[in-house]
Amino acid sequence: MTPSSAQPVTAADLLPLPLFDGESLETVEWIASHMTMRTLEGGEVLAREGDPVTQFQVILEGEIHFAREGDPSASVMVATAGQPMGILPFSRMKTSLGRVWAVRLTRVAAMDAMHLR
Numbered sequence: 186m187t188p189s190s191a192q193p194v195t196a197a198d199l200l201p202l203p204l205f206d207g208e209s210l211e212t213v214e215w216i217a218s219h220m221t222m223r224t225l226e227g228g229e230v231l232a233r234e235g236d237p238v239t240q241f242q243v244i245l246e247g248e249i250h251f252a253r254e255g256d257p258s259a260s261v262m263v264a265t266a267g268q269p270m271g272i273l274p275f276s277r278m279k280t281s282l283g284r285v286w287a288v289r290l291t292r293v294a295a296m297d298a299m300h301l302r
Contacts, residue, residue: 194220195217198222221294230285231285232281234284237281238279238298239272239298243270247290247291248264250263252283271295
């Protein structure tokens with residue numbers, strides 16, 4: 186995410202998502218304080234195959250698709266609001282395995298994965 190398009194994330198952005206059910210307000214506020222939000226237009230690419238993956242991301246609104254560019258028989262994976270992407274706790278992912286793009290107006294919150302270790 187480019188700094189010029191990044192905006193702050195609040196606990197109010199995250200609390201409605203099932204991913205954060207059962208978490209304390211203090212925990213969600215800490216997570217939000219380490220995140221920035223980016224708004225993507227439909228068709229805008231978030232990552233390309235081979236790009237380094239360095240962030241934990243959560244889709245706040247919209248829809249993201251993922252596809253391997255070199256494999257025409259591969260399925261397109263779909264992620265929607267509330268779903269995590271990128272580096273997850275205990276993940277060993279280093280690079281994107283395909284192209285990741287917004288299908289329509291999409292808001293994504295992201296934090297550097299160093300905060301997960």
